[in-house]
Amino acid sequence: MRKLIPIYENQTPLVVLELIQGHKIKEIMSENIITIGRDMTMRDVKILMKEKSISGVPVMDKKRLIGIISVEDLLNALEDGLMDDPVEKHMSRNLVILEEQMPVSFAIDYFENYSFNRFPVLNERKELVGIITSRDIIIHMVAVMNQEIRRLENLAKQGAHTEIGDIVRRYAVVQNDFKNAGKASSEIKTILIKHLVDRKTIRSIATAVYELEINQVVHSLGGEILCRISDKNVEILARDRGPGIEDIELALSEGYSTATDWIRSMGFGAGMGLPNIQRVSDEFHIQSSKTGTEIRVIINLPDDNKIETS
Amino acid sequence: MKIKELNEILNFELLTTCPDSEIVTAYTSDLLSDVMGNAPDDSVLITIQAHKNTIAVASLAGINAVILCNNRKAPEDMLPAAEKEEIAVLSTGLNQFDTSIAVGRALELCK
Numbered sequence: 001m002r003k004l005i006p007i008y009e010n011q012t013p014l015v016v017l018e019l020i021q022g023h024k025i026k027e028i029m030s031e032n033i034i035t036i037g038r039d040m041t042m043r044d045v046k047i048l049m050k051e052k053s054i055s056g057v058p059v060m061d062k063k064r065l066i067g068i069i070s071v072e073d074l075l076n077a078l079e080d081g082l083m084d085d086p087v088e089k090h091m092s093r094n095l096v097i098l099e100e101q102m103p104v105s106f107a108i109d110y111f112e113n114y115s116f117n118r119f120p121v122l123n124e125r126k127e128l129v130g131i132i133t134s135r136d137i138i139i140h141m142v143a144v145m146n147q148e149i150r151r152l153e154n155l156a157k158q159g160a161h162t163e164i165g166d167i168v169r170r171y172a173v174v175q176n177d178f179k180n181a182g183k184a185s186s187e188i189k190t191i192l193i194k195h196l197v198d199r200k201t202i203r204s205i206a207t208a209v210y211e212l213e214i215n216q217v218v219h220s221l222g223g224e225i226l227c228r229i230s231d232k233n234v235e236i237l238a239r240d241r242g243p244g245i246e247d248i249e250l251a252l253s254e255g256y257s258t259a260t261d262w263i264r265s266m267g268f269g270a271g272m273g274l275p276n277i278q279r280v281s282d283e284f285h286i287q288s289s290k291t292g293t294e295i296r297v298i299i300n301l302p303d304d305n306k307i308e309t310s
Numbered sequence: 311m312k313i314k315e316l317n318e319i320l321n322f323e324l325l326t327t328c329p330d331s332e333i334v335t336a337y338t339s340d341l342l343s344d345v346m347g348n349a350p351d352d353s354v355l356i357t358i359q360a361h362k363n364t365i366a367v368a369s370l371a372g373i374n375a376v377i378l379c380n381n382r383k384a385p386e387d388m389l390p391a392a393e394k395e396e397i398a399v400l401s402t403g404l405n406q407f408d409t410s411i412a413v414g415r416a417l418e419l420c421k
Contacts (some may be wrong), residue, residue, distance in 0.1 A: 041358075064382070130330065178361075178362075178363055179362065182366030182370070185366070185370055186366065186369065186370065189369075189370060199351065199372065203370070203371065203372060206370040206371075207346050207347065207370065210346060210366070210367070210370055214342075214343075266342075266363065267363070267364070268363075269360040270342070270343045270344055270345070271343075272341065272346075272347055273343050276346060276347040291405065
């Protein structure tokens with residue numbers, strides 16, 4: 001079914017999904033909340049809401065949230081001449097609440113699924129800690145989207161050149177996250193199989209992506225892998241946030257490794273990663289400093305199975 | 311030779327369902343980058359590396375079965391990953407050398 005807010009698990013760009021899943025409600029909600037007691041009259045609430053220019057206010061019974069008064073409730077009371085009633089007679093009691101640790105995507109779903117304009121936010125102890133409106137989402141998410149798009153634009157300027165029709169994938173790599181290592185290579189492999197690339201070329205590409213992933217998991221503070229599949233070749237850009245390779249020449253020689261014993265005990269750190277990547281690459285560029293290492297690899301597709309990407 | 315036929319000879323413990331894939335040769339190694347770089351397609355991997363990353367490497371390298379030696383236990387997340395990638399996982403008390411000989415004989419690659 002068509003949604004009001006166009007966010008779809010399998011169609012929305014990965015960057016956007018990562019942004020709304022990667023930020024928590026806690027980061028974007030309003031924390032300075034004005035609350036009222038159950039005995040306040042509707043008339044006083046009207047004055048309060050006008051003064052503070054807010055459109056909804058939580059009603060508390062000591063520390064417990066028991067309802068919400070919105071402008072709509074005020075209008076109804078005004079129409080019926082019941083402005084001297086206590087708020088508890090008119091407040092909405094069917095509350096839909098969010099929790100501060102939930103990702104922002106939950107809040108977006110709520111605005112999609114419910115007609116409320118604000119949701120109270122509770123902490124783990126079920127105490128009211130904030131309130132979230134669509135305004136909060138717009139302000140915060142436009143800011144992070146600006147930041148992310150600027151980063152991607154810079155990336156494009158730096159030579160990650162893409163043509164229309166290319167398949168582009170980005171994977172975030174987390175330090176020491178062995179559980180997810182192999183995710184990028186496995187997905188790229190699946191894409192290539194779908195496009196009928198031959199087994200040997202797939203193996204080369206999968207090897208390069210996998211070793212680049214593992215290198216970031218084992219040696220870096222975290223980073224990302226970008227893959228661009230065109231009709232001629234596959235370009236892989238692996239960049240991390242440091243701490244950098246001290247001696248690149250040494251790192252490229254087979255058998256040399258700086259991995260710790262426990263990493264070696266899992267079968268990694270054999271000192272074959274970079275040599276393996278070099279062996280399967282048609283182009284291999286590496287640069288490294290304390291702030292990060294960047295490796296760019298190009299593997300050509302054989303003429304007879306160039307793929308239709310568009 | 312099919313994995314099923316191979317294990318009828320070896321009689322190791324089969325920890326996953328048995329995919330219908332072919333085994334042509336074997337590769338023995340505990341270094342995953344070495345496996346990635348050198349293991350031949352359609353092989354069985356003989357190793358003591360009993361964890362999920364072994365399956366990732368096997369899948370990328372075109373390995374159809376993994377034999378865990380020295381009774382190494384497969385952790386909880388390894389077998390579902392193997393099922394998903396259609397890679398058979400077998401377990402034996404033999405070490406890598408003895409397993410290699412047994413597999414070599416079964417595949418009639420040595421006497």
